[in-house]
Amino acid sequence: MKFKKFVVAMLCVAMVGMFAACGGGSSDSGSGDASGAITINIWDANQQEGIQEICNDWTAQGNPEVKVEVIDWDNYWTLLEAGASGGELPDVFWMHSDYAQIYMENDVLLDLTEYIEKDGIDLGQYYPDITAIYQSDGKTYALPKDHDTIALLYNKALFDEAGVDYPTDDWTYEDMYEAAKTITEKTADDTYGFALNTSNDQDGWYNYVYAYGANIVNTEKTDTAIDSAEGKAAMEMVRKLLTVGTPQAVVSESGTDSLFQSGKVAMITQGSWMINAFYTAENHDDYAWAQIPYCDRNGDGQCQKEERQTCYNGLGWAAAANTKNPDAAASLIEYLCSKDAQVKQAQLGVTMAGIPGISDEFANAFEGMDVSAFTKVEEDGTLFARPGTRNSGVWKNPMEQEQGFLPAWQNPSDAALMETACDNVAKLIRDAIANEK
């Protein structure tokens, strides 16, 4: 009988735990509590500290207190969507190009147009593609927080071990393949010259596709060129690299970043938002950045601007339409997107600014590590906006899974499989676009 009591007690504990978990979830994200504090939600823990510091500057000017909370990417959108349907949203939060259109069309975001006019904010100072992401029907719903570019990250120790010259800014994708091949052959069995996961899209294979002259979604968002001759040539290059790169099975378990930091991979491509993770890593002395390779399309042995392409994207600072304190939220957003705050954001090394011309502050933020590859590409290459349609989720995940590129990724030795995958992906994207109408 004593044991029954034990069971009952255990079940009670479990029940209380459940209720506590439910309660905790809902109270976390309340729209501005009575004290008037502003809640900010973001998804990148690397940036929390810097953003909190910038927000504290705003608070010091006689404004309410700001609380920055981090929720990882997948849960962030689940939570935001639940908030948008049920009404409980953080006051100020990040918007992303994949989701912006749907949120803007459904009156979830606070319309900032009036505030911008009243306070005389010059929208022309930002990167135009990024400003455009957060505008709908002539209204502005978010201001550009930052922009990002992609570069090649390499591990000098592994290059030395294999006796290969370090990557330069003149590398083509062919050069990268040759180097990866040699490193894979000359190092330990579980160490590879290169790694790429299907889900490394913005920071990975998207850049190849555009450098080879194709696109994922055209600028009018009506079609894709992934199944064109150029698109297939780009994916053929990806396939070749995969034959000498880390197998997909390993990459999907450990992730390219962990593999790189463990010294199992010599090269990966990475976005500027991840610099801090590698800057603070244990073996950061071995790490260095080079510009993303280019594709010598016209065969003149030189890199023209359109032959080096880097995907770029920018987050937007948005506020909830139903925030209890719209004036403060709008004022905070204007502050965060002002030149001063963006310079500070760059100086702190949080991210590159949403305003052009602050590159140097960012490049200097990482003492002892040369990150100019991210800023030089803006002059030597072309920036293309991260491809997306109204509801990109419908094609984006399937494209990276069984229905899309994954089978070809698993069996890189089979060239025909990659060609079929390009056709399948093109169909996925076209079907998704057709359904959006």
Place this chain on the structure above:
Amino acid sequence: MKEKRPMTAKQKNEAIWAYAFVAPTIIGLIVLNFYPAIDTVWQSFCKTGDFGKGNTFVGLENYSKAFASSEVLQSILNTIKYAIIEVPFGVIIALILAVFLNRKLKGTSFFRTVFFLPMVCAPAAVAMVWKWLYNQQFGLFNNVLHANIGWISDPKIAWISVGIIGVWSIIGYNMVLFISGLQEIPGDYYEAAEIDGATGIRQFFDITVPLLSPTTFFIVQTRIIGALTIFDLMFMVMDRTNQALSKVQSTVYVFYEYSFNQGNKGYGAAIVMILVVFIMIVTVIMQRAEKRFVFYN
């Protein structure tokens, strides 16, 4: 036959209090369970708009799409395969442990606690730990075995690996229920059996198993339902680009993918309704089986 008499004032007062006491539960059930359930049925017949606004009725379109989708059918098969591992092994191992831990020995409460611990851990934490144990490059299992096995990325064995986590997580809970069931069995039976010269194994199969059958049935039934609605293990352990995912992902996982990643709530609702009907059928079969296999004294 008694005639219905009007309630006395005292009875009425009691009834009001009775309603007042059950009201919180009833209201909670209606708001949190019944309303969403009915809304899900309705949504499964709709092409849903963004953020639950602007749903349009499309009849059985979502259902015909789901039944024609190899992804959905494969996910039902995956879920059944998971249940086939989790339920029998979870029950048998828990029963054996319960029998051992029901004895009057030193340290039983220590072991009871140890076996119950997985139940107290957050499922997400459990999944993260196992994910690293299974990791092909850096995982403990491959390091100890000096092997290079893709525990969770080889489509042939990934479903078993995930099933093992499920068994490990649930044996403690099943064991606790079995122990309380065992304590209901009067000791006289075992004494009588011992006098008649029955061995321990004979006692187990002829006394323990039949007399424990109500508990076993309860556990099997609730665990089948639990296993068929599994989601967190697959979600936490397997990366989106894992090549084995399509052979492991459960029906609820597919529902999550469509409802939340692709924003297609109507189709997601249809998938989950198919699962509900399937669970209902299994439950009916179980209830029929109860009469044949369960021994109530």
